[in-house]
Amino acid sequence: MNSIAKQSDKTIDIIIYILLGIVVLSVAYPLYFIVIASFSDPTLVNSGKVILLPKKISFEGYTLLINHKDLWTGYRNTIFYTITGTSIGVIMTMMIGYALSIKKFMGGKFLMMFLLITLYFHGGLIPTYLLVQKLGLYNTPTIMILFGSVSVFNIILARTFIRSTLSQELYEAAVIDGCTHIQYFIRVVLPLSKAIIAVLSLYYGVSYWNEYFKGLIYLTDKELYPLQLFLRSILIENAIDTELLDVEEALHQQRLVEIIKYGLIIVSSIPVLVIYPFLQKYFVKGVMIGSVKG
């Protein structure tokens, strides 16, 4: 390599490092700010004195949140919806994913079309809403658990994974030995699919945890609200009930309104934030499998 090329390589390297540095800062700073703002003195945060480090550390926001009944109702409901919804979703996805992975499965292609059509053509909001009402699922936990429990994308993910990890020969040998599909699925496919089961659980789990739209449309009973709906009322609509603020003066309340929001963001995101570093590789794996054209 000649020296001119080397020289320009260095320049490009420097430019790339600078740009990536800017990217990292602009992604990380808002997240970092939320953390420091959540346990700083509210007045200092609101007046812009907290920029780089937390100041006058205070846990006022958090103490108020802990006593907030709605938050815990939301937490409880979301945990319930997430666990049940994810389990059902993963099981159903693996089952049909296995069926579709069998190349000799008559009707497999038709089934795939049947699923893919729904990606682009659907009844729309109103017909779906009317149907949910008619089925008697309106304002029930069932709709929160069932609806959205399988996605076409995840089915393709499962199918691609099973196809690429388990050889068709293995399956054929097992069938010759008298093994049925269901036996094979339970005894061979599931134990060998731990990685994809992890990926699917995470995908479904995160989407259930973050879900608010279903609740907004299909729930009227506050006792059934998922966490994100309560978040919406506080973060977006500024609807902090006075029960939450057992502090007397209105001014003091106003001061606390903003600080609660920072704490709330942290508290509601903790589960995802805690598992994220450990499971990052699984998420990435999921995207990789998904990118294989199959």
Added chain:
Amino acid sequence: MEAYAALNQKKPRLKRKKIIRQLKKDYQLWLLALPVIIYFIVFHYLPMYGIQIAFKDFIAMKGITGSPWVGFQHFERFITSYQFKRLILNTLGISFYQLAVGFPAPIILALMLNQTKNLKFKKFVQTVTYAPHFISVVVMAGMIILFLSPTSGVINHLIGGLGFDKVNFMANPGYFKTIYVFSGIWQNAGWGAIIYLAALSAISPSLYEAARIDGANKWHLIRYIDIPSIMPTAVILLIMNVGRIMNVGFQKTFLLQNDLNLASSEIISTYIYKVGLLDAQYSYSAAIGLFNTIINILLLVSVNRISKKVTETSLW
């Protein structure tokens, strides 16, 4: 003789057995697929039956089938309404803005990461940029509103600190689309880069070596090796994005809009929600929804066809 006859009889019986066994095998596969099939029939195909209310005057008492037909009346009403132009322009405006700025962002990030030879730094950048993907849309919208607040938001404190006037971002329709698109990049560019990084890692090192011998510098490698090799992936993703052009994310738009920025933030999907569920104009709202879906499908089919001709890459 007898033995021969028995042999002859056995043959068709074996064949039949084989067919039955084959059927039995498939029957179990259908059984495994059944829960999902039922799910899709109930939650995706049954609502399609309800689309007919777009051509009817839906009366709850009479149900979907019993309500009277009115033809294209609701479609005409929508197209001639004063809202129509604004909704279409806002929907397309956000979408094209997002395609133009948001679509290349993960590609550029992936190309830069791919050139980073310091693996620790690379992994660090990836870990940081993936993280916002897992933040819920409610929290995301909450963060935007908090940060952009004219009185207590950190952005305005920074603007003020630099000696400029504070800006009430959320109350100004002119900023809405930019806020929407750039917050989307913030949240998803890192995640979107994964797929391109996978494509880039599949490039054979000998290709780079050969180019190096010919005197190529890093910029040449990016320009003539990296970019062409991720093109097929990019085209597929672009087609899929165009197929959703009319489906600007309802959730984030809905959360970010307020009475003051409505002029640029009201899009078809938020309008459908308001007219349909809040005002209970079911038929009119369903008609708008159908109109939207059909435009989407037309876009998808035509872009796919163009791409097939021009780049030989297509969805089907």
